[in-house]
Amino acid sequence: MPNPEKIIIASRESQLAMWQAHFIRDRLVQLYPQTEIAILGMTTKGDQILDTSLSKIGGKGLFIKELEQALEDGRADIAVHSMKDIPMNLPRGFILAAITEREDPRDAFVSNNFNRLKDLPEGSIVGTSSLRRESQIRANFPLLEVRPLRGNVQTRLRKLDEGEYSAIILAAAGLIRLGLGYRISAVLSPESSLPAVGQGALGIECRDNRSDLVEWMQPLHDPVTSACVKAERAMSRVLGGSCQVPLGGYAEISEDILTLRGFVATPDGSRIVADKSSGKPEAGEIIGEQLAENLKQQGAQAILDSLDLDPN
Numbered sequence: 196m197p198n199p200e201k202i203i204i205a206s207r208e209s210q211l212a213m214w215q216a217h218f219i220r221d222r223l224v225q226l227y228p229q230t231e232i233a234i235l236g237m238t239t240k241g242d243q244i245l246d247t248s249l250s251k252i253g254g255k256g257l258f259i260k261e262l263e264q265a266l267e268d269g270r271a272d273i274a275v276h277s278m279k280d281i282p283m284n285l286p287r288g289f290i291l292a293a294i295t296e297r298e299d300p301r302d303a304f305v306s307n308n309f310n311r312l313k314d315l316p317e318g319s320i321v322g323t324s325s326l327r328r329e330s331q332i333r334a335n336f337p338l339l340e341v342r343p344l345r346g347n348v349q350t351r352l353r354k355l356d357e358g359e360y361s362a363i364i365l366a367a368a369g370l371i372r373l374g375l376g377y378r379i380s381a382v383l384s385p386e387s388s389l390p391a392v393g394q395g396a397l398g399i400e401c402r403d404n405r406s407d408l409v410e411w412m413q414p415l416h417d418p419v420t421s422a423c424v425k426a427e428r429a430m431s432r433v434l435g436g437s438c439q440v441p442l443g444g445y446a447e448i449s450e451d452i453l454t455l456r457g458f459v460a461t462p463d464g465s466r467i468v469a470d471k472s473s474g475k476p477e478a479g480e481i482i483g484e485q486l487a488e489n490l491k492q493q494g495a496q497a498i499l500d501s502l503d504l505d506p507n
């Protein structure tokens with residue numbers, strides 16, 4: 196296949212999204228020096244609505260619909276997303292051409308006054324709008340107060356610095372990519388804060404009729420990350436995963452064995468169902484589906500039934 200003439204990358208306009216788009220562009224420029232690579236910045240509905248909890252306004256799809264429209268119209272060829280922001284089922288007509296190597300998948304504890312979550316005095320306010328983070332904090336530290344915190348990474352750090360919160364929880368990956376790794380007071384182990392499905396990995400999306408792009412993106416595809424993220428996403432899919440469901444999933448491969456850990460909780464952390472499952476990396480999706488079924492039987496189904504889910 197001849198090298199591409201031009202590739203247009205659709206991206207959200209947040210600094211983190213733009214960093215990610217530039218990162219992919221730089222890789223493509225190295226791979227295809229003759230190709231013109233442009234970035235099309237776009238504002239999405241999810242970026243505009245900042246005052247409501249994401250879990251209440253329709254969730255993940257909000258951050259990628261406009262980008263998919265650009266792919267559909269031919270205004271762009273690929274869209275770069277955090278895997279974490281991609282719904283478990285892509286809309287018909289779209290595929291993931293590549294999943295890139297994972298940045299640190301863990302959550303980060305960020306505070307100006309405390310080094311660790313366990314150092315926070317009783318009643319301290321911790322900022323996060325993620326039900327997954329909230330449920331785990333409330334289960335492990337019932338005397339802390341969790342308050343909503345939305346906005347892009349810079350906005351969230353500003354709200355911390357203004358004193359609204361004693362500490363906030365963010366993805367380590369976003370901070371590291373933005374050169375803000377020095378703001379991390381402590382990274383939270385997967386045992387204390389199991390990461391979100393796909394956290395730290397980037398996905399490159401295109402139309403399903405663009406086998407040319409799929410081929411060109413292969414050098415960016417990381418098989419280990421992809422196997423892990425596929426297992427995590429299969430689990431989440433069976434559990435109806437969205438921003439409205441407090442769940443986490445994290446897979447690792449060691450000595451050719453993939454181990455996937457997952458949990459489902461009530462938002463207040465009063466009930467947590469957690470388990471893990473292992474197998475060959477090639478069987479990642481089956482491992483994910485099986486873990487989801489096991490979790491359901493152990494009580495996750497009852498938790499899911501008790502959640503007041505919005506239909507979108």
Ligand SMILES: NCc1[nH]cc(CCC(=O)O)c1CC(=O)O
Pocket residue numbers: 277278279280348364365366367368369393394395396
């Ligand atoms: N929830 C928004 C979001 N989507 C992706 C990242 C960055 C981490 C990643 O790429 O997985 C973040 C910020 C955060 O959770 O702190």
